[in-house]
Amino acid sequence: MKYKVLAQACQELEKTSAYLEKNKIISNLLKDTPSEKLEMVVPLLLGRVFPAYVSRETGIGLQQLKKAVGRSTGYSEKEINKLMEELGDLGRVAEKLTEEKKQMTLADETLTVEKVFQNLRKLPRITGEGSVDRKIATVSKLLTSSDPVEGKFIVRTILGDLRIGVAEGRLRDAIAEAFDVPAETVEHAYMLTTDYGKVAKAAAEEGERGLSKLDLSAGHPVNPMLAQRSENIQEVLERMGGEAAFEIKLDGIRIQPHKRGEDFFLFTRRMEDYTHMFPDLEKPAGKSIKPDKAIIDGELVAINKDTGKPMPFQEVLRRRRKYDIRDVAEEIPVQIHLFDVLLSGETTMIEKPYTERRKELEKIIEPGERIKLVEHRILGDPQEIRKFRTEALSMGHEGLIAKNPNSTYRAGRREFAWLKIKAEAETLDLVVVGAFAGKGDRAGTFGSHLLAARQPETEKLKTVSRVGSGFSDEELEKLTEKFEELRVGGKPSNVDSEIDPDYWFKPQEVFEINYEEIQKSPSEAHTSGYGLRFPRFVDIREDLNASSADTVEDIDRLFKEQEKRKP
Numbered sequence: 386m387k388y389k390v391l392a393q394a395c396q397e398l399e400k401t402s403a404y405l406e407k408n409k410i411i412s413n414l415l416k417d418t419p420s421e422k423l424e425m426v427v428p429l430l431l432g433r434v435f436p437a438y439v440s441r442e443t444g445i446g447l448q449q450l451k452k453a454v455g456r457s458t459g460y461s462e463k464e465i466n467k468l469m470e471e472l473g474d475l476g477r478v479a480e481k482l483t484e485e486k487k488q489m490t491l492a493d494e495t496l497t498v499e500k501v502f503q504n505l506r507k508l509p510r511i512t513g514e515g516s517v518d519r520k521i522a523t524v525s526k527l528l529t530s531s532d533p534v535e536g537k538f539i540v541r542t543i544l545g546d547l548r549i550g551v552a553e554g555r556l557r558d559a560i561a562e563a564f565d566v567p568a569e570t571v572e573h574a575y576m577l578t579t580d581y582g583k584v585a586k587a588a589a590e591e592g593e594r595g596l597s598k599l600d601l602s603a604g605h606p607v608n609p610m611l612a613q614r615s616e617n618i619q620e621v622l623e624r625m626g627g628e629a630a631f632e633i634k635l636d637g638i639r640i641q642p643h644k645r646g647e648d649f650f651l652f653t654r655r656m657e658d659y660t661h662m663f664p665d666l667e668k669p670a671g672k673s674i675k676p677d678k679a680i681i682d683g684e685l686v687a688i689n690k691d692t693g694k695p696m697p698f699q700e701v702l703r704r705r706r707k708y709d710i711r712d713v714a715e716e717i718p719v720q721i722h723l724f725d726v727l728l729s730g731e732t733t734m735i736e737k738p739y740t741e742r743r744k745e746l747e748k749i750i751e752p753g754e755r756i757k758l759v760e761h762r763i764l765g766d767p768q769e770i771r772k773f774r775t776e777a778l779s780m781g782h783e784g785l786i787a788k789n790p791n792s793t794y795r796a797g798r799r800e801f802a803w804l805k806i807k808a809e810a811e812t813l814d815l816v817v818v819g820a821f822a823g824k825g826d827r828a829g830t831f832g833s834h835l836l837a838a839r840q841p842e843t844e845k846l847k848t849v850s851r852v853g854s855g856f857s858d859e860e861l862e863k864l865t866e867k868f869e870e871l872r873v874g875g876k877p878s879n880v881d882s883e884i885d886p887d888y889w890f891k892p893q894e895v896f897e898i899n900y901e902e903i904q905k906s907p908s909e910a911h912t913s914g915y916g917l918r919f920p921r922f923v924d925i926r927e928d929l930n931a932s933s934a935d936t937v938e939d940i941d942r943l944f945k946e947q948e949k950r951k952p
């Protein structure tokens with residue numbers, strides 16, 4: 386299949402913003418794609434070459450990519466930088482320069498989807514001496530064989546933003562339309578596989594029957610179910626129909642243990658494979674999880690050796706860079722507290738109600754020193770719930786989570802079936818989209834950051850605040866190093882901002898932010914319509930990515946709650 390077909394579809398998608406029209410373009414592309422190529426075309430349409438759960442960096446940043454464009458078109462870095470300023474996007478620069486190519490190399494081969502896909506996939510594997518140069522050579526070779534539109538989208542794929550307004554949610558409807566299957570069936574198949582490429586292929590080859598054959602598979606991460614915020618215990622009971630299951634909310638990181646015969650895996654909330662970081666858990670987990678095959682859900686917590694109490698988890702994530710993993714395992718023992726089961730032996734559990742899953746969990750787990758079950762109680766009396774919450778807080782936990790006893794496991798969803806009941810002042814988890822250059826003492830660092838909240842309906846990130854305090858010098862330096870790698874040439878297409886920071890970042894990292902007050906119509910024009918008074922940086926949430934940050938709706942709710950509390 387020619388890459389041109391895909392690039393042309395992307396070009397059309399970039400030009401239209403109408404939902405139905407976009408759907409038509411995608412569904413036509415999917416229909417025209419031979420089914421065995423769908424597992425390449427679908428990720429490429431989302432601007433990536435690995436499924437969402439594989440976080441593999443290409444190791445090519447903006448600067449290297451500029452070099453590749455220069456090499457393939459014969460333009461100097463200076464000329465490229467100048468055009469960059471004009472066009473704001475290296476993809477468009479590549480398009481323009483390919484049109485005007487100085488080095489008249491005849492494109493000797495037609496680019497195929499396979500060729501682009503395989504070459505981009507190769508990038509993370511190029512390592513060792515001279516690897517940067519070899520990576521640049523690989524990309525520039527692709528660009529040399531590209532026409533202008535192909536070049537534009539190859540560059541944007543490497544930058545991770547196609548700027549065509551296609552996010553995962555949209556694929557559900559396009560696949561449904563292309564292969565004439567119900568959207569809910571497509572969604573369900575996606576919950577099980579977390580892979581629209583696989584889903585599209587099954588739908589293309591065997592329609593609804595093909596989709597119904599897809600299932601969970603141990604070793605393959607599932608997008609975890611998330612919890613909504615709640616305002617108070619009364620609201621919780623109303624939403625849950627008078628009674629709910631209450632569990633302790635532990636402060637650790639979400640972890641999804643998988644067992645497949647002798648194999649054991651641990652996946653994070655971002656669906657990254659963390660198995661290697663906790664070699665000391667493999668044996669205890671293998672023993673505690675009784676079925677031969679299982680997918681379990683839980684929280685990984687670090688224990689203070691002296692007090693036996695849980696300790697802030699960010700400590701562990703930080704230490705992992707400083708020490709050898711085996712030393713850390715000794716120094717900071719970890720435990721997994723389990724609260725759900727998705728797959729037990731051959732039985733898929735996610736469609737079964739919470740109470741049934743809990744019963745199964747208790748049946749298949751033999752708790753030990755490292756593997757525990759989260760404490761849970763079915764309660765309907767507000768007094769008793771408050772008592773449980775006080776107990777949890779005094780044990781050093783974050784609060785409680787209420788779970789609807791009849792709810793199924795909704796992979797990747799943040800709905801009202803699970804509700805957080807916290808005690809402390811709320812913080813916000815916001816996406817870092819840009820930064821301003823530091824001045825004075827902070828020269829040479831990103832002195833302050835621009836933060837945004839999600840708006841799932843529009844798939845946009847809306848700005849909420851800048852944050853320039855709460856960082857230690859050391860933190861600021863480390864963050865600068867980290868964000869340097871995430872720099873992109875212009876405003877990412879899913880960011881909606883009226884503020885123009887000095888630098889734009891690939892919207893990926895999340896800051897936890899403390900504030901004194903949420904302001905409606907703040908003095909600075911933020912596209913969320915809200916602003917924060919005295920925002921302070923608390924931490925970088927290494928366990929979250931942009932898709933699990935707080936939403937404008939969350940802020941709206943917190944704002945209303947705050948206003949209610951005012952005298």
Ligand code: AMP
Pocket residue numbers: 611612632633634635636637638639640654684724759786805
């Ligand atoms: P938050 O990160 O504030 O959105 O809270 C949701 C997170 O709480 C989940 O992703 C889990 O990592 C964590 N958590 C701790 N205890 C539980 C529990 N019993 N059930 C579900 N999630 C829990």
